[in-house]
Amino acid sequence: MNIKSSFKRKIIQFIAFVLSNPYINKMGSGNIYKGSWKRFCNPGLNCYSCPAARFACPIGAMQAVNGSMDFSWSFYIVGSLCAFGILFGRAVCGFLCPFGLLQELIYKIPFPKCKRKLPGWLKYIKYGMLLIVVLMLPVLITNATGMGNPYFCKYICPAGTIEGGIPLLLTNQNLRKMAGGVMAFKIIIAFLTIAGCLMISRFFCKILCPLGAFYGFFNKISFIRLETDRNSCESCGKCSKVCPMDVDPSVNPNSPECIRCGKCIASCHKQAIHVRKPSSITNNPTTAQSRR
Amino acid sequence: MKGKTIMVIRILVILSAAAMITYGIFRGEVSIVMNKAASICFECIGLGK
Numbered sequence: 001m002n003i004k005s006s007f008k009r010k011i012i013q014f015i016a017f018v019l020s021n022p023y024i025n026k027m028g029s030g031n032i033y034k035g036s037w038k039r040f041c042n043p044g045l046n047c048y049s050c051p052a053a054r055f056a057c058p059i060g061a062m063q064a065v066n067g068s069m070d071f072s073w074s075f076y077i078v079g080s081l082c083a084f085g086i087l088f089g090r091a092v093c094g095f096l097c098p099f100g101l102l103q104e105l106i107y108k109i110p111f112p113k114c115k116r117k118l119p120g121w122l123k124y125i126k127y128g129m130l131l132i133v134v135l136m137l138p139v140l141i142t143n144a145t146g147m148g149n150p151y152f153c154k155y156i157c158p159a160g161t162i163e164g165g166i167p168l169l170l171t172n173q174n175l176r177k178m179a180g181g182v183m184a185f186k187i188i189i190a191f192l193t194i195a196g197c198l199m200i201s202r203f204f205c206k207i208l209c210p211l212g213a214f215y216g217f218f219n220k221i222s223f224i225r226l227e228t229d230r231n232s233c234e235s236c237g238k239c240s241k242v243c244p245m246d247v248d249p250s251v252n253p254n255s256p257e258c259i260r261c262g263k264c265i266a267s268c269h270k271q272a273i274h275v276r277k278p279s280s281i282t283n284n285p286t287t288a289q290s291r292r
Numbered sequence: 293m294k295g296k297t298i299m300v301i302r303i304l305v306i307l308s309a310a311a312m313i314t315y316g317i318f319r320g321e322v323s324i325v326m327n328k329a330a331s332i333c334f335e336c337i338g339l340g341k
Contacts (some may be wrong), residue, residue: 038330039322047333048329064328076312078316082308086305086306087301153336165338175337178339180339183337254321268318270337
């Protein structure tokens with residue numbers, strides 16, 4: 001792995017993390033930042049109930065609007081995510097997502113690693129999360145006033161538990177009194193996610209993240225894309241081996257799973273994989289852009 | 293997918309995104325987002341039944 005490119009990416013990830021969570025002084029307060037930045041959504045997954053969070057979580061905000069009395073679809077959030085998606089695709093996951101960085105740091109902890117690739121069908125769970133849990137349930141299952149719960153946040157999201165729930169419960173006695181069965185269930189989910197992240201790189205991104213599923217739709221058309229030069233590629237398989245998302249970049253460089261981490265580019269001694277220039281619109285028959 | 297097709301799709305997505313954001317702001321979604329995000333979300337942190 002090219003240390004320079006890996007280091008640069010880590011720096012960008014840390015900067016994005018700090019910009020998303022600048023109110024570190026709030027961490028011990030038992031409360032959260034409530035300023036006007038909260039009307040904008042973060043490009044990556046970052047719980048808005050994290051005391052340090054500056055922006056709204058896009059998945060939480062989407063469910064809040066979908067489950068509100070007045071609306072069942074959030075044009076504001078979907079439009080924002082489409083804008084991020086067309087510009088960056090899943091590079092948001094690789095560079096800007098705070099929970100993505102947390103997962104990478106957890107994976108660095110010495111622990112037996114799962115060397116095998118995950119079964120392919122597991123990646124489809126996140127599309128179910130997006131379609132059913134995030135988009136449909138808050139609209140379909142509502143209370144007497146017509147409001148739906150944010151089901152993904154309430155029952156699944158480990159980012160909410162780790163970034164928001166645990167720090168707030170540790171520092172706010174009133175909230176601690178309210179904790180019950182749902183909290184216990186969410187802590188189990190969070191521990192399972194951490195265990196998964198210890199053994200499998202980007203475990204949550206691969207299987208559960210509805211935001212990654214959304215951005216994946218843009219990977220083939222976003223301004224940031226990869227291409228593989230078929231003339232240079234020796235099909236040695238190195239790029240596929242180093243890929244943290246179990247993608248084979250020599251065959252499908254713009255897979256919906258690719259988070260643009262650049263490890264494949266650094267691993268290729270023939271420099272066959274590279275970032276495609278955003279302005280380039282011509283087709284080169286010797287390059288693979290998005291083959292299945 | 294051809295390069296020109298991709299560029300057309302990109303432009304359409306950018307225009308659609310801008311239109312959706314504007315329409316969302318116009319019909320008052322931002323206040324819902326703000327209200328939710330600027331108070332502790334009990335569901336998000338696992339409180340409640």
